[in-house]
């Protein structure tokens with residue numbers, strides 16, 4: 001499933017992240033991948049700047065209803081900040097399957113640069129049925145299967161700055177995750193109708209059936225969502241009397 005997440009960051013959060021990154025020391029991105037042709041800059045993931053900016057992003061995602069419903073996050077890897085200047089790119093590749101004990105079910109790119117401040121730099125994902133290209137407004141994000149081959153097209157002007165991260169989902173099977181996503185949306189629109197209670201029950205019982213709740217080994221330094229939330233519109237009914 002490919003999901004656009006609108007306005008993940010508020011205007012103030014975006015300004016804060018940009019200010020932190022402007023003072024950060026970006027290094028050669030080949031430090032995290034030896035893939036031939038990779039050419040970008042990255043903020044060292046354990047740097048103070050990356051952790052400070054990453055905390056803002058994680059807090060924003062934690063409250064984002066569409067992210068929680070579409071991804072069903074169990075764990076989120078520490079966010080990574082990348083910068084592509086003119087001439088830089090990241091050729092076709094597939095992301096590592098496990099990072100710091102987090103299984104990478106879903107990849108997420110959060111765009112941080114004004115779209116008219118750079119040229120090129122599209123995130124291009126091979127869906128198996130053609131490609132999708134993403135170049136979103138600052139503060140918006142796209143979540144897509146981490147199992148896909150993707151690349152960053154060459155930047156030809158300006159600088160493209162993004163935050164990338166990976167999530168392990170409570171729901172490993174993408175098809176099951178999509179069913180829950182659809183049911184969650186239906187609950188929001190049909191909650192007050194006669195269909196509401198049965199959709200409600202189906203959602204929560206399928207979640208119970210499919211959820212994997214064993215947490216990764218946090219001692220390895222992986223990050224974690226503070227709370228796995230579900231949208232208010234799909235809160236479960238209270239305990240039985």
Ligand SMILES: [Fe+2]
Pocket residue numbers: 093094095150
């Ligand atoms: Fe990637």
